[in-house]
Amino acid sequence: MTIYLDAVWTLNLFLDWLLLLCTQAIARLQVPKLRIFAGAVVASLIVPVTVYFPDSFLAHPVGKLLFSMLIIWTAFGFRSVTRFLKMLLLFYFITFAAGGSLFAIHYMLQTQAAFTPASFLTVSTGYGDHVSWLFVAIMFPIALYFTKSRMDKQRFEQFRYDQLYTVQVSINGIAHKTEGFIDSGNHLSDPLTKRPVVICDQLFLRNWFNEEDWQLLAQANDNLDLGLLPEDWPYEFSVVPYQGVNGEGALMLVLKPDSILIEMDQSPIETDRVWIGIQFGNLTADRRYHCLLHPSLVHDASTQAG
Incomplete structure (x- = not known):
């Protein structure tokens, strides 16, 4: 099995960037786009760490939590504990929701892909099967859009209910x-x-x-x-x-x-x-x-x- 780190890193950078943009949109925060991208770069660094140091501190739950806090601090800054925790939990929720949708579609289509505790990797011989790459490139933004639209609708419905x-x-x-x-x-x-x-x-x-x-x-x-x-x-x-x-x-x-x-x-x-x-x-x-x-x-x- 061959893993091309540059290709996998690029893919995860793209996915992390979309996740942070979605988090910003739902939270309705005014944050510079460059800062959001910087947060995505930090988030994508988990890929080489996972590949070269599979037993590192960041592979453990506490390490993952601290790393997630670093991502949120880089992307959105720190103004108060309440706001910071809100953004952290929202980031986790969007990640799990979008990832769960992607996993469900993956299971249904039986696409060649590998899910690790740290990130999502397309793995096969060479750069990866063309179906798996197309699957991630096309379906993940769709899953993210669906997640955001459902959350926006739920927020509006809750507002109406209140x-x-x-x-x-x-x-x-x-x-x-x-x-x-x-x-x-x-x-x-x-x-x-x-x-x-x-x-x-x-x-x-x-x-x-x-x-x-x-x-x-x-x-x-x-x-x-x-x-x-x-x-x-x-x-x-x-x-x-x-x-x-x-x-x-x-x-x-x-x-x-x-x-x-x-x-x-x-x-x-x-x-x-x-x-x-x-x-x-x-x-x-x-x-x-x-x-x-x-x-x-x-x-x-x-x-x-x-």
Whole structure:
């Protein structure tokens, strides 16, 4: 068996560089690219150490940990213990996630490659089988991209989850609960009464309307004519102007509830000084929440709690 150290070192330098770039991107740190590359150079030095000194201190768990700390210090510096440990753990997580994906694909394809405790090496006679080199060069960036995209999506989903609150809406004496999302971009308010507008979708609002009544409501919304609604309805409607995503002005049909109760950890908040904006459709594809809460309501709750 022949191992061409320069080729293996070049490959590992490329992989380490991608890992550190991915770590930087997920951590959202502003670090010079040259410093990231310097960290990759340090990381790739494990290859000659592993080949020429297989029993060295760096081959042991403590040595590997110290070497990893050197990599993180070179690539990202040291500002605080918390930040340093966060970057170290993130680097390990990305390495294991991407490496695990690569190993799974390798196992499925049965590519000629060797995995050592210190690094990933393509090993065969000469420079390595062309399939193994193509496998690493093509599949590792794909695995890394998949790892980063999944982590970014998980972070966004966690952010959305952290902004969810149980909301109870009472209309005409009937109360129903659903999940509400704090929309920091929702600054919609009634310009006359200054009441904030909480937007609810049709899947939730149809708890108060039968099919015929909902069709009347949709017709009134399409024509912006409240005169189409029955006079004996026990609901109070109005329209609120707003600016659409295309920058054009529009009007939203709103409904006056009896009250809205937001169940917060600090202190629940209940108010009747609010409008319900009617969304004729679903707010989200996964139907995780059905209300867009006005941020001022949450601010008022935190103020009261304080």
